[in-house]
Amino acid sequence: MSVDQVSAIVDSVQTSVPNPTRAYAAPTAKARLAPFSIQRRQLHDHDVLIEIQYCGVCHSDIHQARDEWGEAIFPMVPGHEIVGVVKAVGSKVSKFKVGDRAGVGCFVDSCRRCSECRSGLEQYCSVRTSWTYNGREQDETPTLGGYSERIVVDENYVLRMPTNLPADASAPLLCAGITLYSPLKHWHAGPGKKVSIVGLGGLGHMGVKLAHALGAEVTVLSQSLRKQEDGKRLGADHFYATSDPETFTKLERHFDLIVSTVAAQMDMGAYLKLLKVDGAMVLVGLPEEDNAVPAGTLVMGRRSLAGSAIGGIRETQEMLDFCGQHNIVSDIELIPIQKINEAYERVLKSDVRYRFVIDIASLRKESL
Numbered sequence: 023m024s025v026d027q028v029s030a031i032v033d034s035v036q037t038s039v040p041n042p043t044r045a046y047a048a049p050t051a052k053a054r055l056a057p058f059s060i061q062r063r064q065l066h067d068h069d070v071l072i073e074i075q076y077c078g079v080c081h082s083d084i085h086q087a088r089d090e091w092g093e094a095i096f097p098m099v100p101g102h103e104i105v106g107v108v109k110a111v112g113s114k115v116s117k118f119k120v121g122d123r124a125g126v127g128c129f130v131d132s133c134r135r136c137s138e139c140r141s142g143l144e145q146y147c148s149v150r151t152s153w154t155y156n157g158r159e160q161d162e163t164p165t166l167g168g169y170s171e172r173i174v175v176d177e178n179y180v181l182r183m184p185t186n187l188p189a190d191a192s193a194p195l196l197c198a199g200i201t202l203y204s205p206l207k208h209w210h211a212g213p214g215k216k217v218s219i220v221g222l223g224g225l226g227h228m229g230v231k232l233a234h235a236l237g238a239e240v241t242v243l244s245q246s247l248r249k250q251e252d253g254k255r256l257g258a259d260h261f262y263a264t265s266d267p268e269t270f271t272k273l274e275r276h277f278d279l280i281v282s283t284v285a286a287q288m289d290m291g292a293y294l295k296l297l298k299v300d301g302a303m304v305l306v307g308l309p310e311e312d313n314a315v316p317a318g319t320l321v322m323g324r325r326s327l328a329g330s331a332i333g334g335i336r337e338t339q340e341m342l343d344f345c346g347q348h349n350i351v352s353d354i355e356l357i358p359i360q361k362i363n364e365a366y367e368r369v370l371k372s373d374v375r376y377r378f379v380i381d382i383a384s385l386r387k388e389s390l
């Protein structure tokens with residue numbers, strides 16, 4: 023056997039991707055998720071093969087599996103809070119090696135040429151952000167997410183996970199974490215700033231931890247006082263119930279920044295009045311129906327209303343490193359994949375403290 027033949031065999035061993043790959047999928051909108059078999063692509067030069075260990079369950083998984091945002095692609099394998107171990111790398115990969123802990127968030131590619139991509143805002147790519155699932159690769163192939171055994175992603179869209187943090191509890195940083203970190207940084211949450219987080223769910227509880235670590239004075243606005251003790255433990259200085267009308271009189275003109283994670287109808291005027299002059303309210307929650315915005319409340323206080331989506335690769339890495347330094351992870355409930363439909367129902371009832379994470383080892387019980 024020639025040297026070339028031997029090295030070809032070695033290459034094929036290092037870069038071959040085992041298929042079929044076990045997964046859980048929603049076959050159609052609103053159907054229960056069930057075992058499903060998928061194919062992952064063989065490695066391109068810059069691809070990384072990640073054996074998935076854990077995947078967080080985001081409320082967006084539910085919106086999309088139920089086609090609440092429209093134009094969903096089925097069968098759908100959700101999951102965009104992915105943590106695992108690198109098992110193989112393409113021939114030109116320089117950022118990862120076999121054995122590294124790696125993460126994948128909400129997108130796996132983008133055009134790489136537009137001004138947004140070039141400035142590290144790949145999530146706002148003007149051509150196409152390739153969402154991790156319910157999206158399309160740049161070559162049109164539909165994407166399939168993290169409720170699966172393994173995934174193949176270009177190294178430039180893979181994150182380095184802090185190894186001092188537990189792998190399971192760090193999975194939600196990849197969506198819930200960055201979705202709150204990005205607006206908190208952009209609107210300068212820090213010492214001397216009064217910040218409110220609306221809704222103490224998966225996103226909200228990360229917002230409390232991050233805003234506290236950034237040095238802001240943090241207030242939770244929750245539907246009731248049921249989660250008050252948790253809120254304080256997570257780092258909130260104050261906690262109010264939005265079901266109590268006094269909350270809205272007491273806190274008038276109080277905040278520099280309000281970040282709303284709520285995915286339901288809300289009285290925008292009531293919340294905007296809680297902002298100081300020049301304060302900003304940033305929406306990250308995505309309700310099915312739009313909320314009416316009272317112009318007068320914005321005008322009479324030079325207040326801003328804005329939105330924010332996750333974060334780019336550079337900022338996501340910055341957030342992960344920040345969490346590594348500050349020992350910040352998500353509060354999780356680890357579940358086997360067989361409990362996913364039940365978990366969705368519990369998220370809808372706000373009955374999770376504060377993020378479900380799927381133990382992907384449980385997938386291996388399913389037959390191929």
Ligand code: NAP
Nearest residue numbers: 081082221222223224225244245285286306307308331332
């Ligand atoms: P979640 O865990 O269900 O948390 C949402 C929280 O909102 C609940 O815990 C609850 O907090 C509050 N809430 C629920 N129903 C409400 C109602 N009817 N009125 C007022 N408050 C209500 O969901 P999540 O995973 O954090 O996601 C939240 C939203 O953000 C979803 O729409 C999701 O699709 C979206 N999202 C956006 C981005 C982005 O990039 N912008 C990224 C990820 C997710 P309390 O019990 O404290 O009231």
Ligand code: ZN
Nearest residue numbers: 080082197198
């Ligand atoms: Zn998400």
Ligand code: ZN
Nearest residue numbers: 133136139147
């Ligand atoms: Zn682009």
